[in-house]
Amino acid sequence: MIVRKTLSLLVTAALSLGAISLALPAAADHHGDDPVPEITPAFDKNQTAHDPKHSPKITAPSKVKAGEWFDVTIEIGKDALHPSMDTHFIRYIALYNGEVEINRTYLHPVFSMPKVTYTIRLEKSTTLRAMEEPNHTAGWITEHPITVE
Numbered sequence: 001m002i003v004r005k006t007l008s009l010l011v012t013a014a015l016s017l018g019a020i021s022l023a024l025p026a027a028a029d030h031h032g033d034d035p036v037p038e039i040t041p042a043f044d045k046n047q048t049a050h051d052p053k054h055s056p057k058i059t060a061p062s063k064v065k066a067g068e069w070f071d072v073t074i075e076i077g078k079d080a081l082h083p084s085m086d087t088h089f090i091r092y093i094a095l096y097n098g099e100v101e102i103n104r105t106y107l108h109p110v111f112s113m114p115k116v117t118y119t120i121r122l123e124k125s126t127t128l129r130a131m132e133e134p135n136h137t138a139g140w141i142t143e144h145p146i147t148v149e
Contacts, residue, residue, distance in 0.1 A: 046131065046139040052079035054137070056093070056130035058144040066148050069121045074130045076114035078142075082134070089135055090114040096129040097122070109135075122148050 047054070059073040076082040076090050084090070089109035093116050094101055103118045114132065125148045133139040 046141050047137070048141050050078065051140060053077045053082045054132070054134060054140040056132050056140060056142040058128060058130050058142055060128060060144055060146065062145070063147045063149060064122060066123050067121055069119050071117050071119050072128060073115065073117040074132075076132045076140075082114045082132075084110055084112060084114060086110055091133045091135055094131045095120070096131065097126050098129070122146065124148050
């Protein structure tokens with residue numbers, strides 16, 4: 001106990017005198033020589049505008065029968081598939097029934113294609129929402145209305 005207190009006092013004194021520093025090495029940022037990017041307004045709110053590589057593409061029927069199972073496929077990129085690299089990738093894809101999340105898949109950079117298929121069923125008409133979050137901006141959202149008969 002005495003050794004621990006003495007060591008703590010010595011470290012505190014050395015820090016206050018500038019004799020030692022507890023600076024930690026910079027975290028690996030996977031940006032080569034570029035500095036770690038700052039959090040920007042791009043992280044402030046989810047995006048709903050069309051973006052060729054970030055807008056989720058929802059493939060699902062527009063009409064289904066109540067209680068019957070059907071597939072919903074979500075690909076990231078309406079015009080071009082989003083890359084899956086160690087520096088630029090999709091963290092996850094989520095599917096919402098209106099505002100309620102019903103599925104979420106986390107993706108691995110490099111090894112996961114940004115595409116998922118969920119099998120769901122509905123009891124009433126709704127708007128499905130697909131959301132994806134890349135590692136460099138806030139999420140991107142696309143909606144798909146479905147009529148349940």
